[in-house]
Amino acid sequence: xxxxxxxxxxxxxxxxxxxxxxxxxxxxxxxxxxxxxxxxxxxxxxxxxxxxxxxxxxxxxxxxxxxxxxxxxxxxxxxxxxxxxxxxxxxxxxxxxxxxxxxxxxxxxxxxxxxxxxxxxxxxxxxxxxxxxxxxxxxxxxxxxxxxxxxxxxxxxxxxxxxxxxxxxxxxxxxxxxxxxxxxxxxxxxxxxxxxxxxxxxxxxxxxxxxxxxxxxxxxxxxxxxxxxxxxxxxxxxxxxxxxxxxxxxxxxxxxxxxxxxxxxxxxxxxxxxxxxxxxxxxxxxxxxxxxxxxxxxxxxxxxxxxxxxxxxxxxx
Numbered sequence: 001x002x003x004x005x006x007x008x009x010x011x012x013x014x015x016x017x018x019x020x021x022x023x024x025x026x027x028x029x030x031x032x033x034x035x036x037x038x039x040x041x042x043x044x045x046x047x048x049x050x051x052x053x054x055x056x057x058x059x060x061x062x063x064x065x066x067x068x069x070x071x072x073x074x075x076x077x078x079x080x081x082x083x084x085x086x087x088x089x090x091x092x093x094x095x096x097x098x099x100x101x102x103x104x105x106x107x108x109x110x111x112x113x114x115x116x117x118x119x120x121x122x123x124x125x126x127x128x129x130x131x132x133x134x135x136x137x138x139x140x141x142x143x144x145x146x147x148x149x150x151x152x153x154x155x156x157x158x159x160x161x162x163x164x165x166x167x168x169x170x171x172x173x174x175x176x177x178x179x180x181x182x183x184x185x186x187x188x189x190x191x192x193x194x195x196x197x198x199x200x201x202x203x204x205x206x207x208x209x210x211x212x213x214x215x216x217x218x219x220x221x222x223x224x225x226x227x228x229x230x231x232x233x234x235x236x237x238x239x240x241x242x243x244x245x246x247x248x249x250x251x252x253x254x255x256x257x258x259x260x261x262x263x264x265x266x267x268x269x270x271x272x273x274x275x276x277x278x279x280x281x282x283x284x285x286x287x288x289x290x291x292x293x294x295x296x297x298x299x300x301x302x303x304x305x306x307x308x309x310x311x312x313x314x315x316x317x
Contacts, residue, residue, distance in 0.1 A: 043060065044093045047068055050070070053068040063165075063176075064165060069081070070287050073290060090118065094120075097120075102146075126156045127157065131143055158184055190303055194217075205226065206224065207249055208226065208259075209260075210228060211230060228242065237267070257272040257279055258309070
């Protein structure tokens with residue numbers, strides 16, 4: 001028969017063993033958190049344009065550290081990288097851009113970077129590119145670089161990006177694939193929303209007092225598109241361009257002129273005043289302002305705001 005004293009000793013021994021077990025279990029858990037793993041080592045990704053940055057955030061989730069190279073409010077065409085930008089790219093795992101058409105400075109930047117780990121991803125690969133419509137300040141045969149505004153192309157871009165993430169972090173392949181499925185479903189939803197909204201509009205012509213940016217969107221939804229400038233925002237419209245737009249507005253009884261983001265609406269206001277029209281914003285999404293970036297603006301939010309203004313400007317039911 002076990003004595004009372006022996007029972008106490010047994011209880012104390014069991015308690016001590018349990019405490020030791022808990023201690024080592026907690027320590028093992030703590031140590032495991034300190035050991036780097038494929039999922040805890042986030043991929044360092046530098047993107048050029050805002051749509052790419054937003055896409056990288058959505059598909060990469062907490063396994064990608066995405067950075068936007070363009071400072072808020074700066075146009076992609078006129079961007080001039082600083083030494084700190086070159087250092088950031090050189091330290092990254094992936095550099096993602098849309099090719100030499102939109103980022104003509106990228107080729108020179110990449111040629112000066114020596115990095116064994118940096119992978120360059122051109123998301124224009126596989127996109128269906130279209131030529132711009134020729135007028136005085138656009139060279140014949142010029143390709144329109146704003147291909148993300150065709151949501152079919154945007155899905156291709158997302159797929160290329162997810163593949164690049166998976167190649168750089170193979171254990172996270174399923175994670176990236178799951179997030180890609182969600183992202184492309186959202187693109188499909190947006191595409192259907194555009195198609196349904198714009199199919200019954202009384203007006204079918206977008207008059208844009210900015211650079212040639214919405215050719216893909218107009219083509220996808222059966223709209224006509226006239227722009228005051230060439231593919232670069234600093235391309236100056238000619239007197240003939242302006243006269244043509246005003247004539248188009250008056251002749252077709254168009255009530256709204258669309259103006260672009262990150263640019264002064266002075267030109268748009270001049271055209272609108274000549275034609276007795278009003279102004280509406282149409283944002284191609286190249287970049288965002290500092291406030292928008294800090295507030296978590298998304299590419300989908302930009303496109304939804306564009307659709308709301310198109311619905312007004314094109315007199316859609």
